[in-house]
Amino acid sequence: MKQHPVSDAHARYLRSLRRDAHCIRLSQIGILLAVLLIWEVGADLNWFDPFILSSPSRVFATVARLSADGSLWLHIGTTLLETVLGFLLGTVLGALFAVLLWWLPKLNRILDPYLVVLNALPKIALGPVLIVWIGAGMASIVVMGILVSLVVTTVTVLNGFSAATDEKQLLMRTLGATKLQIFTKVVLPAGVPDLISALKISVGMSWVGVIVGEYLVSKAGLGYLIVYGGQVFKLDLVMASVAILCVLAALMYYAVAFLEKKVRT
Amino acid sequence: MQSELLTLSDVSLAYQTVEGETVAIQDLNLTVREGEFLAIVGPSGCGKTSVLSLIMGLIPQSGGTVRVQKPGLRMGYMLQRDHLLDHRTVEKNVLLGLEVQHRLTEQSRKNALQLLDTYGLSEFKTYKPNQLSGGMRQKVALIRTLALEPDLLLLDEPFSALDYQTRLNLSDEVYRIIRREHKSAILVTHDISEAVSMADRVAVFTARPATCKADIPIGFPAAMPPLERRRQATFHDYFDRIWEELQA
Numbered sequence: 001m002k003q004h005p006v007s008d009a010h011a012r013y014l015r016s017l018r019r020d021a022h023c024i025r026l027s028q029i030g031i032l033l034a035v036l037l038i039w040e041v042g043a044d045l046n047w048f049d050p051f052i053l054s055s056p057s058r059v060f061a062t063v064a065r066l067s068a069d070g071s072l073w074l075h076i077g078t079t080l081l082e083t084v085l086g087f088l089l090g091t092v093l094g095a096l097f098a099v100l101l102w103w104l105p106k107l108n109r110i111l112d113p114y115l116v117v118l119n120a121l122p123k124i125a126l127g128p129v130l131i132v133w134i135g136a137g138m139a140s141i142v143v144m145g146i147l148v149s150l151v152v153t154t155v156t157v158l159n160g161f162s163a164a165t166d167e168k169q170l171l172m173r174t175l176g177a178t179k180l181q182i183f184t185k186v187v188l189p190a191g192v193p194d195l196i197s198a199l200k201i202s203v204g205m206s207w208v209g210v211i212v213g214e215y216l217v218s219k220a221g222l223g224y225l226i227v228y229g230g231q232v233f234k235l236d237l238v239m240a241s242v243a244i245l246c247v248l249a250a251l252m253y254y255a256v257a258f259l260e261k262k263v264r265t
Numbered sequence: 266m267q268s269e270l271l272t273l274s275d276v277s278l279a280y281q282t283v284e285g286e287t288v289a290i291q292d293l294n295l296t297v298r299e300g301e302f303l304a305i306v307g308p309s310g311c312g313k314t315s316v317l318s319l320i321m322g323l324i325p326q327s328g329g330t331v332r333v334q335k336p337g338l339r340m341g342y343m344l345q346r347d348h349l350l351d352h353r354t355v356e357k358n359v360l361l362g363l364e365v366q367h368r369l370t371e372q373s374r375k376n377a378l379q380l381l382d383t384y385g386l387s388e389f390k391t392y393k394p395n396q397l398s399g400g401m402r403q404k405v406a407l408i409r410t411l412a413l414e415p416d417l418l419l420l421d422e423p424f425s426a427l428d429y430q431t432r433l434n435l436s437d438e439v440y441r442i443i444r445r446e447h448k449s450a451i452l453v454t455h456d457i458s459e460a461v462s463m464a465d466r467v468a469v470f471t472a473r474p475a476t477c478k479a480d481i482p483i484g485f486p487a488a489m490p491p492l493e494r495r496r497q498a499t500f501h502d503y504f505d506r507i508w509e510e511l512q513a
Contacts, residue, residue, distance in 0.1 A: 167348055173323055174342035175362040175413070185361070189352040 054239040062240040076244060078221040079210060082138060083252070086145015087206035091199055093146065094153025101154070102161045102187065103179075119155050123147040124212045131217050141213030141221075148209030149202035156201065160194025161187050196260045203256050207249050222248075267298040269334045270417060270449055271320065276329035277474075278315055289315050291474035293329070297417070297449060302440075302487075304452045304460035306507060307470030313453040316475075317342065317419045320451070341415030345422045347406035349394035355405050356381070356390040362413045377412035384408060384438070400431035407439060411446070418443060418450040424459065436463060437491045444487060457511075461503045462491035469510040479510045 036056045042048055043055030050058065066072035101108040127144060134140045164187040172182045214223025222241045229237030278290040289312035297303050305313050318324045319331055321342050341362075349358045359377050363369040381387045384404055394402055403423065410418065423439070424432040440463050443450050454460050460467045461483055469479040483503055485494050494500055 167344070167346065168350070170323070171344060171348040172365065174321060174344070175365045177365040181365050185365070186350060189350070192352075 052235055054236045058236045059240045059243055062236045075221055075225055082141045082145060082210045083206050085142045086210055087149055087203055090146040090149030091153045091202050094150040095157050097154045098157035101158055118151045127212060127216045136217040140217060141210055144213035145206045145209040148205045152205060153198040153202055156198035157191055157195050160191035164190035199256050203252050267300055269296055270299050271297040272332045272334060274330050276331060277327050279327045288474040291476050293476050295477055297451060300447060300449055302450045302463060302465045304464035304467045305470060306454055306457055306460045306467060307475060308472045309455050311470050311472050312475035313470060314421055317421050317453055321419060338417060339415045340417045340419060341410035341413050342419045343407060343410050343423045346426055347402040349402055349405060351394055355392050358405055359409050359412055362409055380408045380411055399427050400435050403435060418448050420450060420452040422454055440491050457504055457507050461500060462494045467507055469507055481506060
Protein backbone atom coordinates (compact mmCIF):
# COMPACT_ATOMS: atom_id res chain seq x y z
CA MET A 1 0.00 0.00 0.00
CA LYS A 2 1.23 3.48 -0.79
CA GLN A 3 1.64 5.90 2.05
CA HIS A 4 0.18 9.33 1.71
CA PRO A 5 0.80 11.24 4.92
CA VAL A 6 -2.28 13.40 5.41
CA SER A 7 -0.67 15.71 7.94
CA ASP A 8 2.54 16.30 9.88
CA ALA A 9 1.12 14.30 12.74
CA HIS A 10 0.42 11.40 10.40
CA ALA A 11 3.93 11.60 8.93
CA ARG A 12 5.36 11.59 12.45
CA TYR A 13 3.21 8.57 13.27
CA LEU A 14 4.44 6.68 10.20
CA ARG A 15 8.04 7.57 11.08
CA SER A 16 7.58 6.30 14.61
CA LEU A 17 6.18 3.02 13.26
CA ARG A 18 9.23 2.59 11.05
CA ARG A 19 11.54 3.50 13.94
CA ASP A 20 9.91 0.87 16.14
CA ALA A 21 10.27 -1.79 13.46
CA HIS A 22 13.98 -0.94 13.00
CA CYS A 23 14.57 -0.91 16.74
CA ILE A 24 13.05 -4.38 17.13
CA ARG A 25 15.00 -5.85 14.23
CA LEU A 26 18.31 -4.33 15.45
CA SER A 27 17.69 -5.65 18.97
CA GLN A 28 17.03 -9.13 17.60
CA ILE A 29 20.27 -9.14 15.64
CA GLY A 30 22.07 -7.55 18.58
CA ILE A 31 21.08 -10.35 20.95
CA LEU A 32 22.39 -12.98 18.53
CA LEU A 33 25.69 -11.15 18.03
CA ALA A 34 26.10 -10.54 21.77
CA VAL A 35 25.58 -14.22 22.61
CA LEU A 36 28.05 -15.30 19.92
CA LEU A 37 30.56 -12.69 21.06
CA ILE A 38 30.40 -13.57 24.76
CA TRP A 39 30.56 -17.26 23.87
CA GLU A 40 33.63 -16.75 21.67
CA VAL A 41 35.49 -14.34 23.97
CA GLY A 42 34.58 -16.37 27.06
CA ALA A 43 36.04 -19.49 25.47
CA ASP A 44 39.22 -17.63 24.38
CA LEU A 45 39.77 -16.14 27.83
CA ASN A 46 38.99 -19.45 29.53
CA TRP A 47 36.01 -18.16 31.52
CA PHE A 48 34.69 -21.65 30.91
CA ASP A 49 36.16 -24.78 29.39
CA PRO A 50 35.77 -24.68 25.60
CA PHE A 51 36.14 -28.44 25.58
CA ILE A 52 32.76 -28.67 27.34
CA LEU A 53 30.99 -25.62 25.94
CA SER A 54 32.73 -25.34 22.57
CA SER A 55 32.82 -21.92 20.88
CA PRO A 56 31.47 -20.31 17.70
CA SER A 57 34.80 -20.57 15.91
CA ARG A 58 35.16 -24.25 16.83
CA VAL A 59 31.56 -24.88 15.70
CA PHE A 60 32.31 -23.12 12.45
CA ALA A 61 35.52 -25.10 11.97
CA THR A 62 33.65 -28.34 12.63
CA VAL A 63 30.96 -27.50 10.08
CA ALA A 64 33.68 -26.62 7.56
CA ARG A 65 35.52 -29.89 8.20
CA LEU A 66 32.32 -31.97 7.88
CA SER A 67 31.44 -30.11 4.74
CA ALA A 68 34.90 -30.68 3.28
CA ASP A 69 34.82 -34.45 3.79
CA GLY A 70 31.28 -34.57 2.43
CA SER A 71 29.69 -36.24 5.44
CA LEU A 72 27.79 -33.05 6.38
CA TRP A 73 25.46 -33.40 3.40
CA LEU A 74 24.83 -37.06 4.12
CA HIS A 75 23.75 -36.25 7.68
CA ILE A 76 21.69 -33.20 6.75
CA GLY A 77 20.14 -35.06 3.81
CA THR A 78 19.22 -38.07 5.96
CA THR A 79 17.57 -36.02 8.69
CA LEU A 80 15.86 -33.69 6.25
CA LEU A 81 14.44 -36.57 4.22
CA GLU A 82 13.15 -38.30 7.36
CA THR A 83 11.59 -35.10 8.69
CA VAL A 84 9.95 -34.06 5.44
CA LEU A 85 8.57 -37.57 4.93
CA GLY A 86 7.32 -37.76 8.52
CA PHE A 87 5.82 -34.29 8.34
CA LEU A 88 4.07 -34.74 4.99
CA LEU A 89 2.77 -38.24 5.65
CA GLY A 90 1.78 -37.33 9.21
CA THR A 91 -0.22 -34.27 8.21
CA VAL A 92 -1.79 -35.86 5.13
CA LEU A 93 -2.84 -39.00 7.01
CA GLY A 94 -3.92 -36.93 10.00
CA ALA A 95 -6.05 -34.65 7.84
CA LEU A 96 -7.59 -37.61 5.98
CA PHE A 97 -8.41 -39.22 9.29
CA ALA A 98 -10.08 -35.99 10.41
CA VAL A 99 -12.19 -36.04 7.24
CA LEU A 100 -13.22 -39.64 7.96
CA LEU A 101 -14.23 -38.77 11.51
CA TRP A 102 -16.25 -35.76 10.30
CA TRP A 103 -17.99 -37.93 7.74
CA LEU A 104 -18.87 -40.61 10.29
CA PRO A 105 -19.94 -38.82 13.49
CA LYS A 106 -20.66 -42.11 15.23
CA LEU A 107 -17.13 -43.36 14.58
CA ASN A 108 -15.93 -40.02 15.92
CA ARG A 109 -17.83 -40.57 19.15
CA ILE A 110 -16.59 -44.15 19.47
CA LEU A 111 -12.95 -43.21 18.92
CA ASP A 112 -13.03 -39.99 20.94
CA PRO A 113 -11.51 -41.35 24.18
CA TYR A 114 -8.76 -43.13 22.23
CA LEU A 115 -7.96 -39.93 20.40
CA VAL A 116 -7.75 -38.04 23.69
CA VAL A 117 -5.37 -40.60 25.20
CA LEU A 118 -3.25 -40.83 22.05
CA ASN A 119 -3.02 -37.05 21.89
CA ALA A 120 -1.90 -36.86 25.52
CA LEU A 121 0.57 -39.74 25.21
CA PRO A 122 4.19 -38.70 24.48
CA LYS A 123 4.51 -40.55 21.20
CA ILE A 124 8.28 -40.88 21.55
CA ALA A 125 7.60 -43.35 24.36
CA LEU A 126 6.66 -45.74 21.56
CA GLY A 127 10.16 -45.51 20.07
CA PRO A 128 11.53 -48.80 21.40
CA VAL A 129 8.32 -50.59 20.38
CA LEU A 130 8.59 -49.24 16.84
CA ILE A 131 12.16 -50.45 16.54
CA VAL A 132 11.09 -53.94 17.54
CA TRP A 133 8.13 -53.90 15.17
CA ILE A 134 9.56 -52.13 12.15
CA GLY A 135 13.23 -52.76 12.56
CA ALA A 136 16.29 -50.71 13.35
CA GLY A 137 16.35 -48.43 10.34
CA MET A 138 15.13 -45.33 8.67
CA ALA A 139 11.54 -46.64 8.47
CA SER A 140 11.22 -46.57 12.27
CA ILE A 141 12.43 -42.98 12.38
CA VAL A 142 10.00 -41.86 9.70
CA VAL A 143 7.13 -43.62 11.45
CA MET A 144 8.09 -41.80 14.62
CA GLY A 145 7.96 -38.50 12.72
CA ILE A 146 4.53 -39.49 11.38
CA LEU A 147 3.12 -40.53 14.76
CA VAL A 148 4.21 -37.36 16.45
CA SER A 149 2.44 -35.12 13.92
CA LEU A 150 -0.52 -37.33 12.99
CA VAL A 151 -2.68 -37.20 16.10
CA VAL A 152 -2.24 -33.49 16.70
CA THR A 153 -3.17 -32.82 13.07
CA THR A 154 -6.32 -34.92 13.35
CA VAL A 155 -7.44 -33.21 16.54
CA THR A 156 -6.71 -29.69 15.26
CA VAL A 157 -8.28 -30.17 11.83
CA LEU A 158 -11.37 -31.85 13.25
CA ASN A 159 -11.74 -28.90 15.56
CA GLY A 160 -11.41 -26.59 12.56
CA PHE A 161 -14.21 -28.39 10.74
CA SER A 162 -16.58 -27.52 13.58
CA ALA A 163 -16.22 -23.86 12.56
CA ALA A 164 -18.76 -24.79 9.86
CA THR A 165 -21.77 -24.37 12.14
CA ASP A 166 -24.90 -26.48 11.94
CA GLU A 167 -26.71 -23.41 10.63
CA LYS A 168 -24.31 -23.03 7.71
CA GLN A 169 -24.85 -26.69 6.93
CA LEU A 170 -28.61 -26.16 7.20
CA LEU A 171 -28.31 -23.34 4.69
CA MET A 172 -26.55 -25.71 2.31
CA ARG A 173 -29.37 -28.21 2.75
CA THR A 174 -31.97 -25.55 1.95
CA LEU A 175 -30.07 -25.02 -1.30
CA GLY A 176 -30.30 -28.75 -1.93
CA ALA A 177 -26.66 -29.66 -1.30
CA THR A 178 -25.44 -33.23 -0.86
CA LYS A 179 -23.17 -34.19 2.03
CA LEU A 180 -20.15 -34.15 -0.28
CA GLN A 181 -21.06 -30.64 -1.44
CA ILE A 182 -21.52 -29.51 2.15
CA PHE A 183 -18.07 -30.87 2.89
CA THR A 184 -16.23 -29.38 -0.07
CA LYS A 185 -17.97 -26.00 -0.11
CA VAL A 186 -18.42 -25.23 3.59
CA VAL A 187 -16.67 -27.62 5.96
CA LEU A 188 -13.31 -27.95 4.22
CA PRO A 189 -12.84 -24.20 3.62
CA ALA A 190 -13.80 -23.59 7.25
CA GLY A 191 -11.09 -26.04 8.29
CA VAL A 192 -8.30 -24.49 6.22
CA PRO A 193 -7.08 -21.97 8.85
CA ASP A 194 -6.82 -24.75 11.43
CA LEU A 195 -5.21 -27.05 8.91
CA ILE A 196 -2.48 -24.45 8.52
CA SER A 197 -2.00 -24.07 12.27
CA ALA A 198 -1.79 -27.86 12.38
CA LEU A 199 0.98 -27.70 9.78
CA LYS A 200 2.85 -25.18 11.90
CA ILE A 201 2.58 -27.38 14.96
CA SER A 202 3.46 -30.56 13.05
CA VAL A 203 6.52 -29.11 11.41
CA GLY A 204 8.11 -28.68 14.84
CA MET A 205 6.73 -31.98 16.10
CA SER A 206 8.24 -33.92 13.20
CA TRP A 207 11.70 -32.64 14.09
CA VAL A 208 11.20 -33.89 17.65
CA GLY A 209 10.06 -37.30 16.44
CA VAL A 210 12.89 -37.69 13.94
CA ILE A 211 15.70 -36.51 16.23
CA VAL A 212 14.51 -38.78 19.05
CA GLY A 213 14.21 -41.59 16.52
CA GLU A 214 17.79 -40.98 15.44
CA TYR A 215 18.90 -40.99 19.08
CA LEU A 216 17.47 -44.46 19.43
CA VAL A 217 18.51 -46.04 16.17
CA SER A 218 20.50 -44.56 13.31
CA LYS A 219 23.69 -44.71 11.33
CA ALA A 220 23.48 -41.20 9.97
CA GLY A 221 21.69 -37.92 10.54
CA LEU A 222 21.99 -34.91 12.79
CA GLY A 223 20.47 -36.78 15.74
CA TYR A 224 23.09 -39.48 15.19
CA LEU A 225 25.85 -36.85 15.19
CA ILE A 226 24.57 -35.36 18.45
CA VAL A 227 24.44 -38.73 20.23
CA TYR A 228 27.79 -39.81 18.80
CA GLY A 229 29.42 -36.47 19.68
CA GLY A 230 28.07 -36.69 23.23
CA GLN A 231 29.35 -40.23 23.71
CA VAL A 232 32.91 -39.44 22.58
CA PHE A 233 32.93 -35.98 24.22
CA LYS A 234 33.20 -34.12 20.93
CA LEU A 235 31.07 -31.19 22.08
CA ASP A 236 32.08 -29.20 19.01
CA LEU A 237 30.28 -31.78 16.93
CA VAL A 238 27.18 -31.65 19.18
CA MET A 239 27.01 -27.88 19.08
CA ALA A 240 27.58 -27.78 15.32
CA SER A 241 24.73 -30.24 14.76
CA VAL A 242 22.39 -28.29 17.03
CA ALA A 243 23.26 -25.08 15.17
CA ILE A 244 22.47 -26.72 11.82
CA LEU A 245 19.22 -28.06 13.27
CA CYS A 246 18.26 -24.55 14.35
CA VAL A 247 18.75 -23.25 10.83
CA LEU A 248 16.91 -26.15 9.16
CA ALA A 249 13.96 -26.08 11.56
CA ALA A 250 13.63 -22.32 11.13
CA LEU A 251 13.75 -22.61 7.33
CA MET A 252 11.07 -25.28 7.30
CA TYR A 253 8.87 -23.27 9.66
CA TYR A 254 9.18 -20.19 7.48
CA ALA A 255 8.36 -22.26 4.41
CA VAL A 256 5.08 -23.25 6.08
CA ALA A 257 4.47 -19.65 7.18
CA PHE A 258 5.06 -18.56 3.58
CA LEU A 259 2.54 -21.13 2.40
CA GLU A 260 0.08 -19.78 4.95
CA LYS A 261 0.46 -16.27 3.57
CA LYS A 262 -0.14 -17.60 0.05
CA VAL A 263 -3.32 -19.41 1.10
CA ARG A 264 -4.71 -16.57 3.20
CA THR A 265 -4.48 -13.96 0.46
CA MET B 266 -59.46 -16.96 -6.62
CA GLN B 267 -55.94 -18.05 -7.49
CA SER B 268 -55.06 -21.72 -7.65
CA GLU B 269 -53.60 -23.45 -4.63
CA LEU B 270 -49.86 -23.84 -4.45
CA LEU B 271 -49.39 -25.74 -1.26
CA THR B 272 -51.72 -27.37 1.25
CA LEU B 273 -51.00 -28.55 4.76
CA SER B 274 -53.73 -30.81 6.19
CA ASP B 275 -53.84 -31.90 9.83
CA VAL B 276 -50.08 -31.67 10.04
CA SER B 277 -48.44 -32.49 13.34
CA LEU B 278 -44.82 -32.56 14.41
CA ALA B 279 -43.24 -33.98 17.55
CA TYR B 280 -39.62 -33.66 18.62
CA GLN B 281 -37.99 -36.48 20.54
CA THR B 282 -35.48 -35.60 23.25
CA VAL B 283 -34.10 -37.49 26.24
CA GLU B 284 -36.43 -35.54 28.51
CA GLY B 285 -39.43 -36.64 26.50
CA GLU B 286 -41.57 -35.76 23.54
CA THR B 287 -42.35 -32.18 22.59
CA VAL B 288 -45.35 -31.63 20.38
CA ALA B 289 -44.39 -28.58 18.34
CA ILE B 290 -47.27 -28.54 15.87
CA GLN B 291 -50.72 -30.10 16.08
CA ASP B 292 -53.55 -30.37 13.57
CA LEU B 293 -52.25 -27.56 11.42
CA ASN B 294 -54.21 -26.64 8.31
CA LEU B 295 -52.79 -24.07 5.98
CA THR B 296 -53.09 -23.18 2.33
CA VAL B 297 -50.93 -20.94 0.19
CA ARG B 298 -52.26 -19.71 -3.13
CA GLU B 299 -50.34 -18.71 -6.17
CA GLY B 300 -48.96 -15.19 -6.03
CA GLU B 301 -49.97 -14.84 -2.42
CA PHE B 302 -47.90 -13.35 0.39
CA LEU B 303 -48.73 -15.18 3.60
CA ALA B 304 -47.35 -14.13 6.98
CA ILE B 305 -47.27 -16.42 9.98
CA VAL B 306 -47.13 -14.75 13.38
CA GLY B 307 -47.08 -16.38 16.76
CA PRO B 308 -45.37 -16.37 20.13
CA SER B 309 -41.67 -17.20 19.96
CA GLY B 310 -40.83 -20.88 20.15
CA CYS B 311 -44.25 -21.87 18.85
CA GLY B 312 -42.93 -23.86 15.92
CA LYS B 313 -43.25 -21.28 13.17
CA THR B 314 -39.81 -22.10 11.83
CA SER B 315 -40.61 -25.81 11.94
CA VAL B 316 -43.50 -25.19 9.54
CA LEU B 317 -41.06 -23.82 6.98
CA SER B 318 -38.69 -26.76 7.52
CA LEU B 319 -41.63 -29.12 6.94
CA ILE B 320 -42.67 -27.36 3.76
CA MET B 321 -39.09 -27.34 2.50
CA GLY B 322 -38.85 -31.05 3.27
CA LEU B 323 -35.90 -30.65 5.63
CA ILE B 324 -37.69 -32.60 8.36
CA PRO B 325 -40.51 -35.14 8.04
CA GLN B 326 -43.86 -34.42 9.68
CA SER B 327 -45.14 -36.79 12.35
CA GLY B 328 -48.66 -36.83 10.96
CA GLY B 329 -50.90 -35.30 8.30
CA THR B 330 -49.89 -34.34 4.80
CA VAL B 331 -47.92 -31.55 3.16
CA ARG B 332 -49.07 -31.44 -0.43
CA VAL B 333 -47.40 -29.42 -3.16
CA GLN B 334 -50.21 -28.73 -5.60
CA LYS B 335 -48.08 -27.46 -8.41
CA PRO B 336 -45.71 -30.03 -9.84
CA GLY B 337 -42.08 -28.95 -9.97
CA LEU B 338 -42.66 -26.09 -7.56
CA ARG B 339 -39.33 -24.47 -6.75
CA MET B 340 -38.85 -23.24 -3.22
CA GLY B 341 -36.27 -20.83 -1.90
CA TYR B 342 -35.48 -20.56 1.78
CA MET B 343 -34.15 -17.49 3.49
CA LEU B 344 -32.84 -17.76 7.02
CA GLN B 345 -32.71 -15.28 9.86
CA ARG B 346 -28.99 -14.81 9.40
CA ASP B 347 -27.34 -14.48 6.01
CA HIS B 348 -24.76 -17.26 6.52
CA LEU B 349 -22.72 -15.98 3.61
CA LEU B 350 -19.56 -18.04 3.18
CA ASP B 351 -16.63 -15.85 4.20
CA HIS B 352 -14.14 -17.45 1.84
CA ARG B 353 -16.27 -16.67 -1.21
CA THR B 354 -16.78 -13.34 -2.91
CA VAL B 355 -20.24 -11.82 -3.09
CA GLU B 356 -20.60 -13.07 -6.66
CA LYS B 357 -19.58 -16.61 -5.71
CA ASN B 358 -21.95 -16.55 -2.75
CA VAL B 359 -24.81 -15.55 -5.01
CA LEU B 360 -24.00 -18.41 -7.38
CA LEU B 361 -23.70 -20.98 -4.56
CA GLY B 362 -27.22 -22.40 -4.92
CA LEU B 363 -26.97 -22.72 -8.71
CA GLU B 364 -23.60 -24.40 -8.34
CA VAL B 365 -24.92 -26.88 -5.77
CA GLN B 366 -27.90 -27.76 -7.96
CA HIS B 367 -25.74 -28.05 -11.09
CA ARG B 368 -27.78 -25.33 -12.73
CA LEU B 369 -24.96 -22.88 -13.28
CA THR B 370 -25.15 -21.97 -16.95
CA GLU B 371 -24.20 -18.89 -18.92
CA GLN B 372 -27.84 -17.81 -18.72
CA SER B 373 -28.40 -18.43 -15.00
CA ARG B 374 -25.13 -16.69 -14.16
CA LYS B 375 -26.18 -13.69 -16.20
CA ASN B 376 -29.51 -13.70 -14.40
CA ALA B 377 -27.89 -13.73 -10.98
CA LEU B 378 -25.48 -10.95 -11.88
CA GLN B 379 -28.41 -9.00 -13.29
CA LEU B 380 -30.11 -9.30 -9.88
CA LEU B 381 -26.95 -7.98 -8.18
CA ASP B 382 -27.02 -5.09 -10.59
CA THR B 383 -30.72 -4.38 -10.09
CA TYR B 384 -30.34 -4.24 -6.33
CA GLY B 385 -27.31 -1.99 -6.38
CA LEU B 386 -24.71 -4.56 -5.41
CA SER B 387 -22.86 -5.20 -8.65
CA GLU B 388 -19.95 -2.95 -7.67
CA PHE B 389 -19.46 -5.14 -4.59
CA LYS B 390 -19.41 -8.46 -6.41
CA THR B 391 -15.68 -8.98 -5.87
CA TYR B 392 -15.93 -8.09 -2.17
CA LYS B 393 -15.81 -10.62 0.62
CA PRO B 394 -18.92 -10.76 2.85
CA ASN B 395 -17.09 -9.35 5.89
CA GLN B 396 -16.59 -6.09 3.97
CA LEU B 397 -20.36 -5.54 3.71
CA SER B 398 -22.89 -4.08 6.14
CA GLY B 399 -25.56 -6.25 7.72
CA GLY B 400 -28.27 -4.97 5.39
CA MET B 401 -26.16 -5.55 2.29
CA ARG B 402 -25.26 -9.03 3.47
CA GLN B 403 -28.90 -9.91 3.90
CA LYS B 404 -29.64 -8.54 0.45
CA VAL B 405 -26.90 -10.76 -0.98
CA ALA B 406 -28.50 -13.70 0.83
CA LEU B 407 -31.82 -12.78 -0.75
CA ILE B 408 -30.26 -12.66 -4.21
CA ARG B 409 -28.65 -16.03 -3.54
CA THR B 410 -32.17 -17.36 -2.93
CA LEU B 411 -33.68 -15.51 -5.90
CA ALA B 412 -30.95 -16.72 -8.26
CA LEU B 413 -32.53 -20.16 -8.02
CA GLU B 414 -35.69 -18.64 -9.48
CA PRO B 415 -38.01 -20.03 -6.81
CA ASP B 416 -41.78 -19.87 -7.24
CA LEU B 417 -42.31 -19.83 -3.49
CA LEU B 418 -40.10 -17.98 -1.04
CA LEU B 419 -39.89 -19.15 2.55
CA LEU B 420 -38.72 -16.26 4.71
CA ASP B 421 -37.73 -17.18 8.24
CA GLU B 422 -37.55 -13.89 10.17
CA PRO B 423 -35.15 -12.58 7.55
CA PHE B 424 -34.99 -9.07 8.99
CA SER B 425 -34.84 -9.73 12.71
CA ALA B 426 -31.05 -9.53 12.98
CA LEU B 427 -30.96 -6.05 11.40
CA ASP B 428 -31.21 -2.60 12.96
CA TYR B 429 -34.62 -0.94 12.73
CA GLN B 430 -33.96 1.44 9.87
CA THR B 431 -32.23 -1.17 7.71
CA ARG B 432 -35.04 -3.51 8.53
CA LEU B 433 -37.78 -1.19 7.26
CA ASN B 434 -35.83 -0.33 4.13
CA LEU B 435 -34.96 -3.90 3.34
CA SER B 436 -38.45 -5.25 3.94
CA ASP B 437 -39.73 -2.58 1.58
CA GLU B 438 -37.22 -3.66 -1.01
CA VAL B 439 -37.85 -7.38 -0.57
CA TYR B 440 -41.54 -6.71 -0.92
CA ARG B 441 -41.04 -4.93 -4.23
CA ILE B 442 -38.79 -7.71 -5.49
CA ILE B 443 -41.30 -10.41 -4.63
CA ARG B 444 -44.17 -8.51 -6.23
CA ARG B 445 -42.22 -7.57 -9.32
CA GLU B 446 -41.09 -11.14 -9.90
CA HIS B 447 -44.60 -12.44 -9.15
CA LYS B 448 -43.42 -14.84 -6.49
CA SER B 449 -45.45 -16.36 -3.71
CA ALA B 450 -44.05 -16.06 -0.21
CA ILE B 451 -44.46 -17.27 3.34
CA LEU B 452 -43.00 -14.93 5.92
CA VAL B 453 -42.48 -16.17 9.45
CA THR B 454 -42.15 -13.37 12.00
CA HIS B 455 -42.98 -12.38 15.55
CA ASP B 456 -43.27 -8.76 14.48
CA ILE B 457 -46.94 -7.94 13.92
CA SER B 458 -46.23 -4.66 12.10
CA GLU B 459 -43.92 -6.42 9.71
CA ALA B 460 -46.58 -9.04 8.97
CA VAL B 461 -49.33 -6.46 8.35
CA SER B 462 -47.04 -4.28 6.24
CA MET B 463 -46.06 -7.08 3.87
CA ALA B 464 -48.69 -9.82 3.74
CA ASP B 465 -51.94 -10.41 1.91
CA ARG B 466 -53.01 -12.69 4.70
CA VAL B 467 -51.80 -13.27 8.26
CA ALA B 468 -52.06 -16.66 9.95
CA VAL B 469 -51.96 -16.37 13.73
CA PHE B 470 -50.44 -19.34 15.53
CA THR B 471 -51.09 -20.42 19.10
CA ALA B 472 -48.34 -21.21 21.57
CA ARG B 473 -46.97 -24.75 21.47
CA PRO B 474 -48.34 -27.06 20.26
CA ALA B 475 -48.86 -24.67 17.38
CA THR B 476 -51.98 -24.60 15.35
CA CYS B 477 -53.51 -21.89 13.20
CA LYS B 478 -56.12 -20.09 15.29
CA ALA B 479 -57.00 -17.19 13.02
CA ASP B 480 -56.63 -16.36 9.36
CA ILE B 481 -56.81 -12.63 8.79
CA PRO B 482 -56.92 -11.17 5.28
CA ILE B 483 -55.13 -7.85 4.95
CA GLY B 484 -57.05 -5.56 2.64
CA PHE B 485 -54.28 -3.40 1.23
CA PRO B 486 -53.73 -3.49 -2.52
CA ALA B 487 -50.75 -5.59 -3.55
CA ALA B 488 -49.16 -2.59 -5.24
CA MET B 489 -48.95 -0.68 -1.96
CA PRO B 490 -45.45 -1.09 -0.48
CA PRO B 491 -44.86 -1.74 3.25
CA LEU B 492 -43.79 1.80 4.20
CA GLU B 493 -46.92 3.17 2.54
CA ARG B 494 -49.08 0.62 4.33
CA ARG B 495 -47.65 1.62 7.68
CA ARG B 496 -49.03 5.13 7.11
CA GLN B 497 -52.62 3.93 6.52
CA ALA B 498 -55.19 4.45 9.24
CA THR B 499 -56.45 0.88 8.94
CA PHE B 500 -52.92 -0.43 9.59
CA HIS B 501 -53.49 -0.13 13.31
CA ASP B 502 -56.84 -1.87 13.15
CA TYR B 503 -55.13 -4.91 11.65
CA PHE B 504 -52.39 -4.64 14.21
CA ASP B 505 -54.88 -4.55 17.08
CA ARG B 506 -56.85 -7.44 15.71
CA ILE B 507 -53.79 -9.67 15.46
CA TRP B 508 -52.58 -8.49 18.85
CA GLU B 509 -55.89 -9.52 20.41
CA GLU B 510 -55.74 -12.91 18.74
CA LEU B 511 -52.24 -13.44 20.11
CA GLN B 512 -53.26 -12.40 23.59
CA ALA B 513 -56.47 -14.45 23.70
